[in-house]
Amino acid sequence: MTWERPGPQPAQIRFEPSRPLSDDETWVLGNVPGVEYAEAYSPAMNMNVNMLIARPEDPVLREDAPTIYLLNxxxxxxxxxxxxxxVDFYTSRGVNVVMVTSGAFSCYTNWIQGNDQWDTFLAGELPLGLEPVLGANGKRAIMGVSMSATSALSLAQNNPGTYDGVASISGCASTTSPLGKIAADEVFASAHIPLTFEDVWGDPQGDYARYYDPMLNLRKLSDEFQGKDVAIFISSTSGLAGSESLTTTNDVAPGDVEQAINFVTVGGRIDIGANVCTHVLHQRMTMRGIDHVARFYPQGTHNWNSFKWAVPDSWPTLAPALGKQPL
Incomplete structure (x- = not known):
């Protein structure tokens, strides 16, 4: 079953903020060389979506560059x-890198009710509007982490031929299973907002929810369905804390005891679940003959000290799909 929707219109791109920047956006713009702010107006959602963008500094590499989209x-x-x-990793290799900073708690999906139409925006409106502005060559990959790890897979499945590569980091691809629904509801509850699984996808066993469940739609990642080869990278840590999660050795909050405790307890529990989900995903993709690369780390919890490993580790998989050397 497919869900009829009008063809996407190109997003309108502007490089001047229409609202005050967040503290984190300001920090990145002031401390990470080569990054610029941009907004994309989404016709489907009738709103501006905020982004940070970096392009190859070398004019030779910048011309006709592929693009990787990063979801938080x-x-x-x-x-x-x-x-x-x-930023440095991709731009030095001749790749545009686009990070959407909007979309908190959205699951980056088309909601069954409400204004959120992130699938339409990310897979249609945004590349149609942005890539001509960047002078990009039309090759693209998408990478998601945690909540958006599921989104990245679903976006590729439901928009065949759009992506040349997809990476799913520390997520759970089974959204309509009892465990998946519980996980989604816990995520929403942690935001302290009145939101449920049903608000986003409706009845967990209904056609709409099942359409957006990546585990139930693995055939859509096949080369046959996509109409081309799609490079796929999936990964998860074990949930067992290592130096990346401890008080004095983590890079995100060094010396912060409370944060380290959170990394070990909350982050550990989340990635134990993500690890189980990712192993099941790996097994089922293998059984279906869907070519992919799976990376399982013996240590690590659900935090950016572990997520960052995906940038270099996914590159040998994504690079050829983007027309680059996996160096």
Whole structure:
């Protein structure tokens, strides 16, 4: 079953903020060289979506460059640019990198009710509007983490031929299973907002929710369905804390005992679940003959000290899909 929707219109791009920047956006713009702010007006949602963008500095590399889109987790924000080396890593290899900072608690999906139409925006309106402005070559990949790890898979599945590569980091691809629904509702509850699974996707066993469940739609990641080869990278840590999560050795909040406790307890519990989900995803993709690369880390919890590993580790998988050397 597919869900009829009008063809996307190109997003309107502007490089001047229409609202005050967040503290994190201001920090990135002041501390990460080569980053610029942009907004994309989404016709489907009738709102501006905030982004940070970096392009290759070398004019030769900038011309006809591919693009990677980075989605953040539950609270949106600037994590990929603030806590990883994504900007330098991708731009030095001749890739435009686009990080959406809007979309907190949205699951980056088309809601069954309400204004949120993130699938339409991310897979249609945004590349149609932004990539001509960047002079991009039409090759693109998408990477999601935590909440958006599921979104990245679903976006690729429901928009065949749109993406050349997809990476799903520390997420759970089974959204309509009992565990998946519980996880989604816990995520919404943690935001202290009156939002439920049903608000986003309706009845967990209904056609709409099942359409947006990546685990139930693995055939849509096949080369046959996509009409081309799609590079796929999935990963998760074990949930067992290592140096990346401890008080004096983590990079995100060094010396912060309370944060380290959160990394070990809350972050550990989340990634134990994500690890189980990702192993199941790996097994089912293997059984279906869907080519992919899976990386399981023996240590690590659900935080940016672990998420950052995905940037270099996914590159050998994504690079050829973007027309680049996996160096």
């Amino acid at each position: 987790g539950l609270i949106g924000g600037t994590g990929w640019f603030q806590f990883t080396d994504a």
